[in-house]
Amino acid sequence: AEELMARSEQLSVAGQLAAGIAHEIRNPLTSIKGFLQLLQAGVNREEEYYKIMVDEIEKIEKITSELLFISKPMTDYKKIENVSEMINDVVTLLAPQAKLKNIILLWEQHNGQSVICDRSQLKQVFINLLKNAIEAMDRPGSITINNYLKNNEIYIDIIDEGTGIPDEIMTKLGEPFFTTKQNGTGLGLMITRHILERHGGKLEALRNKTLGSTFRVILPTP
Ligand code: ADP
Ligand code: MG
Numbered sequence: 001a002e003e004l005m006a007r008s009e010q011l012s013v014a015g016q017l018a019a020g021i022a023h024e025i026r027n028p029l030t031s032i033k034g035f036l037q038l039l040q041a042g043v044n045r046e047e048e049y050y051k052i053m054v055d056e057i058e059k060i061e062k063i064t065s066e067l068l069f070i071s072k073p074m075t076d077y078k079k080i081e082n083v084s085e086m087i088n089d090v091v092t093l094l095a096p097q098a099k100l101k102n103i104i105l106l107w108e109q110h111n112g113q114s115v116i117c118d119r120s121q122l123k124q125v126f127i128n129l130l131k132n133a134i135e136a137m138d139r140p141g142s143i144t145i146n147n148y149l150k151n152n153e154i155y156i157d158i159i160d161e162g163t164g165i166p167d168e169i170m171t172k173l174g175e176p177f178f179t180t181k182q183n184g185t186g187l188g189l190m191i192t193r194h195i196l197e198r199h200g201g202k203l204e205a206l207r208n209k210t211l212g213s214t215f216r217v218i219l220p221t222p
Contacts, residue, residue: 017067020177024063024185028056066187069124070194077118080222083147083154084112086119090126091145094134102140105130112147113154116222121195128188129158129215135181136162136212154219160212165205173205 035049043049091107098105115122133143141161148155165173172178174193179186193203201219208214 017176021063021067024177025060028059032056063185063187066185066191070191077120078116079119080114081117081119081122082112083115083156083219084109086123087112087126087145087147087156090123090130093127094130097131098134098143101134101137103134103137104142106142106144113149114222115154115199115219117199117219122199125192125195125217126156126158128192129217132188132215133158133160133162136160136164138163141211149221152221154217154221156217156219157214158216159208159214161208161210162212164211165207165213170205174203 032053035053039046039049087107088109091105095105130143130145137143137160143161144157144159146155146157146159169180174189175186176190177186189203196203196217196219199219201217204216204218206214206216
């Protein structure tokens with residue numbers, strides 16, 4: 001195991017989040033305000049400006065909806081669920097996105113373990129990780145998903161053949177708003193970690209021997 005994401009435990013998560021939210025929302029707001037002022041002054045590039053403003057508003061929407069997800073209570077919704085079934089749903093959901101990039105999803109459904117969880121939250125974990133895996137691939141290849149039982153814990157490995165994780169980024173994973181992507185929010189891994197903690201589980205990021213990285217989810221058995 002290369003490294004566990006521990007950074008956000010050192011700093012106050014709430015403090016990081018507040019600063020991050022303020023920053024990430026202020027930027028698009030400043031830009032929207034600027035374009036509104038230009039429109040008010042009567043420029044004649046309305047169509048272009050409206051498009052930019054809608055993009056900026058969508059950025060804010062994306063951030064706020066991801067943040068709302070964290071604040072959802074979940075203890076009341078914990079039930080016994082089948083891990084394989086959930087992964088299967090997520091693979092089906094993201095298969096078109098993978099296909100567009102000529103990525104093969106290698107997933108063998110076998111009798112999955114049971115886990116006590118909030119189904120929609122745990123599915124969100126697999127969505128976040130599989131999406132990242134797909135986004136990390138800059139050429140055709142495959143993503144393998146393995147789930148198995150080890151030391152009486154449930155393991156789910158998502159193994160990609162993507163660009164991998166450079167050293168300087170390893171410690172930043174899971175920090176709110178840390179992203180290397182043009183259209184990223186940098187909230188996916190933080191939310192993932194958060195959901196897993198609420199389930200008594202954890203997330204590990206590992207470097208593959210050959211190509212890409214592996215994100216490993218470990219969950220307790222019921
Ligand atoms: P986002 O996907 O919006 O950038 P995440 O929290 O999901 O936010 O991921 C944060 C960053 O971690 C990514 O921008 C990327 O640099 C890195 N990362 C996450 N998953 C992978 C992966 N499978 N391979 C390489 N880098 C990854
Ligand atoms: Mg992501």
